[in-house]
Amino acid sequence: MDRPVFRGSFLHPRFWPLWLGLALLWLLVKLPYGALLKLGRALGAVMYRLASSRRKIAARNLELCFPALSAAERKRLLKDNFASTGIAFFEMAMSWWWPKSRLAKLAHIEGLEHLRQAQADGQGVILMALHFTTLEIGAALLGQVHTIDGMYREHKNPLFDYVQRRGRERHNLEATTIEREDVRAMLKVLRAGRAIWYAPDQDYGPKQSLFVPLFGVQAATVTATTKFARLGRARVLPFTQVRLADGRGYRLTIHPPLAEFPGDSEEADCLRINQWVEQAVGACPEQYLWAHRRFKTRPAGESKLYKKRLS
Template sequence: MDTPRFRRSFLHPRYWLLWSGLGLLWLVSRLPYSVLLILGRGLGGLIYRFAGSRREIARRNLELCFPEWSQTQREQVLRENFSSGGIALFEMAISWWWPTARLRRLAHLEGLEHLQRLQAEGTGVILMSFHFTTLEIGGALLGQWHTIDGMYREHKNPVFDYVQRRGRERHNRDATAIEREDVRAMLKVLRAGRGIWYAPDQDYGRKQSLFVPFFGVTAATVTATSKFARLGKARVVLFTQQRLADGSGYRLVVHPPLEDFPGESEEADCLRINQWAEAAIRQCPEQYLWAHRRFKTRPEGEPSLYRRD
């Protein structure tokens, strides 16, 4: 995709409110990291109180995935999850606008040698991650050391799309933004020995999915990871990220390339992906994006698992 460019139409009055909001966010992002964490938790508390439908979706997901927990434990994680979501707004801001040297100090990176080795071999990499609230800053921090191409879906608001792409692409000057539906371009990049960020842990419907367990619940799971790895002649590398409780930043781990993947069947591959996702989520369940209806698509004849589907 082309480099994002500023257009005069972005100055139209209909965008003034958005520009004002972004400007305020930019100013707030200048504050110390410890203060931004406090503000984020406060914002998350407000969202928890007023975002009723999303709160109920997250609560239901926790009930389904952690039935062994007490209700008190699930409610505590639920509240922490919304706090993490509030922090994510400010993480987005510092990812886009903090000076590189300041941003880099937040990263505690492990396993970079795995990406470097595959790059030296000219092997394409599917950097498999999952939808944590730290997704935005995790990608920005990794981009300080290694270029990763990204799957991209254009935002409906052109001003926000411009600001978002500018903020993201400053960390990967030679990276390629690939339209999410452009499979041909993705395979071309993989065969050229580059790395692409990819997250297969959401419900994208039954068309490109198989039903396999996720936390013991049947879930529509995309088969694209296996297909991309096979057709792109690429290795799959798991990338996990976690906001550290001591406020020192983020633990980022690039794991060794997955062995025997793709495997004997797409169903087995999907099950392995879900098991990897489960293991990553159990490390910091409060930081996962529980407000997504992960179990929305059901096998034929099964009722909805959500109260308002």
């Protein structure tokens, strides 16, 4: 995909409110990191009160995935999750606009040798990530030290799409952006020995999915990880990032490649992936993106798990 290009149409009055919001955000992220964390938590508290539909989805997910917790424990976790989501808003802006040297000070990277070994061996890498609230800044920090290509879906607002892509791609000018539906391009870069950020932990419907358990609930799980690994002759390296509680930044972990993957069947591979998701999310549940309707697709004959369909 070509690099984002500024268009004169972005100056149209219909974009002025967005420009104003972006300018305010640009000014706010000049603040010290500790102040941004506090602002993010405050924003999360506001979102908790106002975003009732997303709050209900997240609460339902926590109820399904952590039934052993008490109602009070789940409510505390839910509030912490919204605080993390509020912080993510400022982390996004930091990753777009902070000087690279300032941003790099927050990175604590483990397991980079796994990426470099695959590169030395000439093998492509599926960097298997998850939709944590820290995903934007995690990708930016890793992109500063290693070229990572990314799957991408164009934003509906063309100005926001321009700003977002420009902010993401500035960390490594050698990185490429691949449309999410462009399977041929993805396989091409994998066979060329490159690494691609890819997250298989959301519900994309039944067409390319199998039902396997996730936290004890049957979940539509994409089989694409298996297909990409096989056809792209690529290693699958799980990747996680965690916001450190002491305010020192982020711990990024590139885990060892999954052994004997793909396995004997797509179902076994999907189950193995979901078991890893459970482990990674369980280690830091407050930082996961619970507002996604992960269990919206149900097996034939099963009732819906959410009261109302939301986008």
